[in-house]
Amino acid sequence: MRLSGYRGRLREVLEEIGAEEGDELEVVTPDGQTFVGYLISRPEYADEDVLTIKLRNGYNVGIAFTEGTRVRRVAAGRPPAFTRGEIPPQNPSLPKVALVGTGGTIASRVDYRTGAVRPAMTTEDLISVVREVLEIARIDAEVLLSVYSENMTPKEWELIAERVDRKIREGYEGVVIAHGTDTMHYTAAALSFALQRPPVPVVLVGAQRSSDRPSSDAATNLIGALTVAARAPFAEVCVAMHHWHSDDVIAVHRGTRVVKLHTSSRDAFRSVNAGPIALVREGSVEVLAEGLNPRGSGDYRYESGFDGRAYLLKFWPGMGPSILEHLASEGVRGFVIEGTGLGHVASSWIPVIRRLVGDGVFVGMCSQCRFGRVNMNVYDNGRDLLAAGVTPLDDMLPEVALVKLMWALKRSSDLGEIRRLMLTRIAGEIGDRSEPVRLAP
Amino acid sequence: MRLSGYRGRLREVLEEIGAEEGDELEVVTPDGQTFVGYLISRPEYADEDVLTIKLRNGYNVGIAFTEGTRVRRVAAGRPPAFTRGEIPPQNPSLPKVALVGTGGTIASRVDYRTGAVRPAMTTEDLISVVREVLEIARIDAEVLLSVYSENMTPKEWELIAERVDRKIREGYEGVVIAHGTDTMHYTAAALSFALQRPPVPVVLVGAQRSSDRPSSDAATNLIGALTVAARAPFAEVCVAMHHWHSDDVIAVHRGTRVVKLHTSSRDAFRSVNAGPIALVREGSVEVLAEGLNPRGSGDYRYESGFDGRAYLLKFWPGMGPSILEHLASEGVRGFVIEGTGLGHVASSWIPVIRRLVGDGVFVGMCSQCRFGRVNMNVYDNGRDLLAAGVTPLDDMLPEVALVKLMWALKRSSDLGEIRRLMLTRIAGEIGDRSEPVRLAP
Numbered sequence: 001m002r003l004s005g006y007r008g009r010l011r012e013v014l015e016e017i018g019a020e021e022g023d024e025l026e027v028v029t030p031d032g033q034t035f036v037g038y039l040i041s042r043p044e045y046a047d048e049d050v051l052t053i054k055l056r057n058g059y060n061v062g063i064a065f066t067e068g069t070r071v072r073r074v075a076a077g078r079p080p081a082f083t084r085g086e087i088p089p090q091n092p093s094l095p096k097v098a099l100v101g102t103g104g105t106i107a108s109r110v111d112y113r114t115g116a117v118r119p120a121m122t123t124e125d126l127i128s129v130v131r132e133v134l135e136i137a138r139i140d141a142e143v144l145l146s147v148y149s150e151n152m153t154p155k156e157w158e159l160i161a162e163r164v165d166r167k168i169r170e171g172y173e174g175v176v177i178a179h180g181t182d183t184m185h186y187t188a189a190a191l192s193f194a195l196q197r198p199p200v201p202v203v204l205v206g207a208q209r210s211s212d213r214p215s216s217d218a219a220t221n222l223i224g225a226l227t228v229a230a231r232a233p234f235a236e237v238c239v240a241m242h243h244w245h246s247d248d249v250i251a252v253h254r255g256t257r258v259v260k261l262h263t264s265s266r267d268a269f270r271s272v273n274a275g276p277i278a279l280v281r282e283g284s285v286e287v288l289a290e291g292l293n294p295r296g297s298g299d300y301r302y303e304s305g306f307d308g309r310a311y312l313l314k315f316w317p318g319m320g321p322s323i324l325e326h327l328a329s330e331g332v333r334g335f336v337i338e339g340t341g342l343g344h345v346a347s348s349w350i351p352v353i354r355r356l357v358g359d360g361v362f363v364g365m366c367s368q369c370r371f372g373r374v375n376m377n378v379y380d381n382g383r384d385l386l387a388a389g390v391t392p393l394d395d396m397l398p399e400v401a402l403v404k405l406m407w408a409l410k411r412s413s414d415l416g417e418i419r420r421l422m423l424t425r426i427a428g429e430i431g432d433r434s435e436p437v438r439l440a441p
Numbered sequence: 442m443r444l445s446g447y448r449g450r451l452r453e454v455l456e457e458i459g460a461e462e463g464d465e466l467e468v469v470t471p472d473g474q475t476f477v478g479y480l481i482s483r484p485e486y487a488d489e490d491v492l493t494i495k496l497r498n499g500y501n502v503g504i505a506f507t508e509g510t511r512v513r514r515v516a517a518g519r520p521p522a523f524t525r526g527e528i529p530p531q532n533p534s535l536p537k538v539a540l541v542g543t544g545g546t547i548a549s550r551v552d553y554r555t556g557a558v559r560p561a562m563t564t565e566d567l568i569s570v571v572r573e574v575l576e577i578a579r580i581d582a583e584v585l586l587s588v589y590s591e592n593m594t595p596k597e598w599e600l601i602a603e604r605v606d607r608k609i610r611e612g613y614e615g616v617v618i619a620h621g622t623d624t625m626h627y628t629a630a631a632l633s634f635a636l637q638r639p640p641v642p643v644v645l646v647g648a649q650r651s652s653d654r655p656s657s658d659a660a661t662n663l664i665g666a667l668t669v670a671a672r673a674p675f676a677e678v679c680v681a682m683h684h685w686h687s688d689d690v691i692a693v694h695r696g697t698r699v700v701k702l703h704t705s706s707r708d709a710f711r712s713v714n715a716g717p718i719a720l721v722r723e724g725s726v727e728v729l730a731e732g733l734n735p736r737g738s739g740d741y742r743y744e745s746g747f748d749g750r751a752y753l754l755k756f757w758p759g760m761g762p763s764i765l766e767h768l769a770s771e772g773v774r775g776f777v778i779e780g781t782g783l784g785h786v787a788s789s790w791i792p793v794i795r796r797l798v799g800d801g802v803f804v805g806m807c808s809q810c811r812f813g814r815v816n817m818n819v820y821d822n823g824r825d826l827l828a829a830g831v832t833p834l835d836d837m838l839p840e841v842a843l844v845k846l847m848w849a850l851k852r853s854s855d856l857g858e859i860r861r862l863m864l865t866r867i868a869g870e871i872g873d874r875s876e877p878v879r880l881a882p
Contacts, residue, residue: 370702
């Protein structure tokens with residue numbers, strides 16, 4: 001009988017009713033509240049007399065097992081899992097799309113031992129679940145990585161870029177990368193600089209809710225991403241996720257303009273300081289942006305490689321500048337600062353920044369406001385920071401600026417050249433100044 | 442003739458036409474572009490042959506002075522400045538409101554020598570400009586500080602809290618604090634914890650555009666803030682700024698729920714994970730939130746004091762955990778981490794966090810997503826972080842969590858007590874779990 005961690009009176013009761021992990025239970029508390037969910041092993045941090053079940057909506061709940069709490073075993077065994085069907089024959093007349101799995105919720109399933117979501121499912125599982133995709137493309141799926149996206153590093157970006165480059169050279173008509181959502185926008189930026197003007201779309205996709213939850217967005221997001229890979233007239237590194245207006249519309253965001261703007265909602269991904277470049281609706285791709293890199297573009301450049309000696313710091317009131325000196329002494333060669341407002345930090349930072357820039361360290365300024373562009377000419381403090389050698393990074397998102405700096409540091413050790421690269425628009429990461437940057441929406 | 446910094450041929454031309462700083466010039470470039478604006482002194486960072494003028498919209502522009510550039514002096518002297526009128530007699534039947542100036546754009550004017558905006562104007566100047574306010578309240582104005590808000594520190598928060606507390610004890614029916622917008626939300630959070638359940642409204646107000654620009658929001662924001670101070674039925678620490686829907690509506694945000702979400706737009710301030718608590722329209726206050734602290738509330742507590750040994754860090758892919766150890770060795774007693782997604786950092790951080798928490802250092806988790814709440818029970822990594830002793834901070838904004846941690850560290854050196862304080866709702870900084878946190882709007 002699997003009942004890890006349960007002890008004492010609670011364990012006795014569970015044994016009496018013949019419950020084990022994965023069984024569906026109904027728990028009624030003395031004050032009449034009823035919970036139905038799957039029994040999971042007692043988490044380390046939970047008290048001994050707490051019964052932990054995974055509710056049908058996917059969340060875990062701990063219920064104090066006190067005098068008068070009633071527990072009933074509703075159903076045996078595990079909840080219905082995906083059927084690992086064989087992949088049906090593919091249609092040879094459809095565009096050939098590579099699907100590269102890297103982990104995350106979109107390729108994950110719930111572990112009914114611990115109740116946690118684990119990156120365990122293969123991309124083949126996904127295809128077998130979402131059969132509609134077979135009408136969109138001929139799919140070659142493979143699992144490159146299986147990591148939570150918060151564990152991604154520049155090393156994994158390089159692995160993914162290398163694999164996508166290979167798929168492009170092998171003649172795929174589009175590449176889809178299944179990715180955890182936590183840092184998908186950082187990876188999207190990295191691929192935007194590593195795979196410049198690719199000949200086919202490179203589409204990152206994730207899911208905010210795992211595939212076995214009724215509210216999962218895994219299937220619709222994957223269908224949207226494959227549609228872009230197979231049918232879009234443009235060839236951009238982009239992110240395809242639920243659009244906020246409607247559940248049946250997928251928004252396509254430029255890889256250098258997107259962030260995860262909500263912890264849990266399905267429409268968490270939003271373009272910032274720009275609109276989505278396209279929408280996917282009823283199987284077709286509606287292009288919204290102008291000047292996109294066209295499919296079949298002949299000047300593709302593979303420019304991968306990232307130098308991790310860059311650092312992103314968010315400034316706040318009372319934060320001293322000595323952290324910059326410490327990090328530089330540890331080998332950091334460039335900073336992106338999330339300043340306040342139009343791009344400010346406390347005046348006490350100015351001499352430190354001047355010294356660092358004098359030593360060849362890059363210091364770039366973005367804003368922590370999330371929307372808008374820096375403008376360091378308006379206030380004295382901004383002008384003094386410019387004079388000290390800070391590079392204002394316009395409306396580039398701080399996360400994107402960090403990734404770009406890692407990319408630039410790999411390309412040059414000369415401060416002048418790094419500044420030039422940082423201010424050169426490479427993958428749509430700097431906006432058109434003629435358009436005002438509005439707070440979306 | 443004031444022409445600081447100008448040399449060579451450009452200086453000769455300016456002298457020929459009799460131009461000096463502050464004069465209005467018209468410049469026509471060889472390709473026919475025309476610029477009209479006020480001559481300002483050559484900025485240190487500008488090339489010698491660049492003529493710098495301040496356009497009427499407030500922005501500075503540098504124009505290359507090449508062969509064929511024509512310059513004409515349009516008008517002499519400075520642009521019209523505010524008239525320092527005497528303050529008219531006040532109406533003794535109106536509510537008595539204290540107006541405390543601390544600096545920032547709302548109390549600033551342009552220096553036509555450098556073109557920069559300086560915090561120079563007194564609050565009296567402001568009243569003389571915005572005469573409408575005299576119909577709202579009997580105003581006692583004073584300048585407490587004159588600093589750019591990026592230079593604010595916990596020390597200034599304490600000074601402001603002390604002054605507001607004095608005004609409350611002196612019997613004012615409302616207090617308005619004019620503040621720079623860059624860090625106004627941090628100060629609003631600090632005052633929310635320092636002045637708990639005050640008997641009268643405490644309203645912070647700023648301006649995104651300085652008072653001498655046609656698009657300035659200084660007057661309307663100030664009128665809105667004074668209306669709240671004089672007339673609101675609630676007594677909350679709040680921020681009054683332009684509402685995004687309409688220019689003639691002022692939104693009132695709870696001090697612990699507001700951020701500056703855009704670098705430059707007039708509607709930059711937004712409530713996050715909550716709606717505004719009220720709107721001000723045509724002189725009246727429309728209350729939107731329930732359960733607000735009522736005016737005249739009898740259980741006011743002055744609980745000021747902040748310990749600066751707290752640190753806010755934003756996590757990003759590849760960021761190592763050694764920074765935590767370094768900062769702890771320098772005396773930091775608590776961290777707020779802006780993790781990814783539902784509240785994650787790389788697994789490599791877990792042993793370091795476990796050790797720090799074991800040593801009594803507080804480690805709290807917020808999300809860098811901007812909207813939503815952390816939930817560390819969904820994924821393995823989150824659960825491991827909980828087991829390592831991380832305190833999940835629900836839907837508290839990271840900026841607010843930092844300020845609250847500084848406040849909590851002043852109150853206790855016991856980790857258990859600090860955790861208890863951080864998770865206790867003191868000033869609306871933690872949301873009601875029954876309401877879903879939506880991405881606004």
